[in-house]
Amino acid sequence: MKNKSKKICVLVVDDEDVMRNLFTDLLTERGYEVIAVKNGLEAVEKVKEINFAIAFIDVHMPLMNGVETLMTIKKIKPQTRIVMMDSFPNALIEEARREGAITCIHKPFEINEVTDIMEEIVEQKERI
Amino acid sequence: MKEQILIIEDDEAFRKTLTNLLKKEGYSVTGVSDGFQAIELAKKSLFELIIADVRLPKGMDGIEAVSIIKGIRPEIKVIVIIITGYTDENAPVRALRMGVDDYLYKPFKMEVFLHSVERNIKMYRLEEEKKEHLEMLEKMNEELNVAQHELIQSKKELEDYSKRLEQKVEERTKQLKETQSQLVQSAKMSTIGQLGSAVAHELNNPIGGILGYAQFILQKLSKPDVVPKDFKTCKQYIAYIEEEAKRCKSIVENLLSFSRKPLIALESVDIKQLIENTLSIIRHQLELQNIKLTTNYEPKLPSISGNVNQLQQVFTNIIINAQHAMPKGGKLNIRVSTKMKDGKKHLQISFKDTGCGIPKKNLEKVFEPFFTTKEDWQSIGLGLSITYQIIKELKGIITAQSKVGKETTFTITLPVSSS
Structure with missing residues (x-):
């Protein structure tokens, strides 16, 4: 499946239902194409099929944690921007930054933190 | 060593008889023939027993002589045995006034004389012993008083010390209690710290949902062009908020049932x-x-x-x-x-x-x-x-x-x- 129209594709990787729903509802309304998955394995499968402009990845997940997911995605589609999410201070966040995450947001976050990041991406795309 | 005896007797033969008799008994005996000699000797030596005849030459009778000798060391007891003939009528009274231990009338049997000497010496020794004992007792009493005084002192010091110790123990117990409560607090804090990250994770996700949807709803409903469809969507979002809030509630309840014992109805x-x-x-x-x-x-x-x-x-x-x-x-x-x-x-x-x-x-x-x-x-x-x-x-x-x-x-x- 390739990108339809000029919609920006956003990947959300989080085992929490409410988080996936929130991202989906929020960003879809703003005109983005949102794919939300529960874990790293599913995320990697989607990344193979679709070109995502950005992926929001939770650091703590079962099966594959956020950093492992990040690294695998980077191998497949290195241009994918990665934003890490966490719910308390921990060492994995530092590791994620080192592995190339562009930034990190901390739960509970304000929705404008997410929308600001999206706007920046749109601007970058328009500049090109 | 047996006692020293002085015999004042001018009849030489008699004096010698008495002297030998007493020497045989082991006493140390000195014999003189008049009062003046006796006094001279007495000044130089100490005699425990003086045997004096009343009738003496040179104008001083036995009672006078003994009286003077007694005056040389008035604090010391001297046994006095006076020998007299029946013709000395005043002698007994005078002797008594001076202080005499025995009175022998001439002639007397040697056993009587010896018996008198021994009896008086014995009494003298007993007196001396008694005096010694008394002295010893007094000394012991004195020492006991001192010891008792020291004991009272020590007892008082012990009481003071004991009081101070009690105070110190109280202070120390207070310190320990404080430390203990600090430790308990630290342990609690440490547990809460450990709890902290787990709780943060558990709670921050649902709270994230609540915050996110609340803000999203506010945004939607603040737009000028709000349509009924928006209300329907927001209603769904509010339902999410409710669900996540309940989730927070049960997480906290679980937490409290670990850290506190709520009164549960049985x-x-x-x-x-x-x-x-x-x-x-x-x-x-x-x-x-x-x-x-x-x-x-x-x-x-x-x-x-x-x-x-x-x-x-x-x-x-x-x-x-x-x-x-x-x-x-x-x-x-x-x-x-x-x-x-x-x-x-x-x-x-x-x-x-x-x-x-x-x-x-x-x-x-x-x-x-x-x-x-x-x-x-x-x-x-x-x-x-x-x-x-x-x-x-x-x-x-x-x-x-x-x-x-x-x-x-x-x-x-x-x-x-x-x-």
Whole structure:
């Protein structure tokens, strides 16, 4: 499946239902194409099929944690921007930054933190 | 050494007789013939006994001479034996006035004389002894007084010391109590710290949902072109908020039941009924996972004293753990029976699964708070520790047995209510 129209594709990787729903509802309304998955394995499968402009990845997940997911995605589609999410201070966040995450947001976050990041991406795309 | 005796007697032969007699008895004897000689001698030496004839030459009679001799050392006792003839009428009175120990009339038998000397010497010795004893007693008394005084001193010092010690002990106890409460506080803080990250994770996700949706709703409804469809969507979002808030509530409740002992109402509980109720909720998901469920209830089971909600929490926790231990399916058997323990009737509830088992080293820790082997962060390891607390409060016990790779059995024993 390739990108339809000029919609920006956003990947959300989080085992929490409410988080996936929130991202989906929020960003879809703003005109983005949102794919939300529960874990790293599913995320990697989607990344193979679709070109995502950005992926929001939770650091703590079962099966594959956020950093492992990040690294695998980077191998497949290195241009994918990665934003890490966490719910308390921990060492994995530092590791994620080192592995190339562009930034990190901390739960509970304000929705404008997410929308600001999206706007920046749109601007970058328009500049090109 | 025997005493020194002075004989004042001018009759030489008589004097010698007396002298020899006394020397034979072992005394040291000096003889003089008149008072003046006697006085001279007495000034130089100390005589314990003076034997004096009343009739003496040179104008000084025996009584005078002895009187003067006594005056040389007035504080010292001298035994005086006066020898006299019957013709000295005043002599006895004078002698008495001077102080005489014995009075012998001439002629007298030698035994009488000797007897007198010995008797008087004996009395003298006794007196001396008595004096010595008295002195000794006085000295001892003095020492005892001093000792007693010192004792009183020491006692007082001891009391003071004891008082100071008590004060110090009080202070130290106070310090220790403070330290102890600090340590307890630290331990609590450390536990809360540990709790902290687990709680943060557990709570921050639902709170994230609440905050996110709340802000999203506000945004939507603040737009100038709000349409009815928006209200419908927002209603859904508000339902999410409600759900997540309830989730937070139960997380906090779980937390508090670990850290605090809430007063829970006890009631009479039919365990079979309770287990069946619990199963009615989870039976379906067990089936979906290919877990074969069997139950064995002993007939006519007595009821136990407990709280329905708490016990349901306990059973759910154990069954869900069993479910997680058998991801590819298996068997779960629940058995309830009665058992005598410490002479009292108890109910025994066992949950046996055919799951992956618990290694021995973990088995000891399985009821500890925050102990979890689950990789996913949704399990913070409080379930079994809360279960343990609940059972303990009901005066029961819970144990776990396991064979790795084969099976695990959790057994709960609860006292039957006495009513």
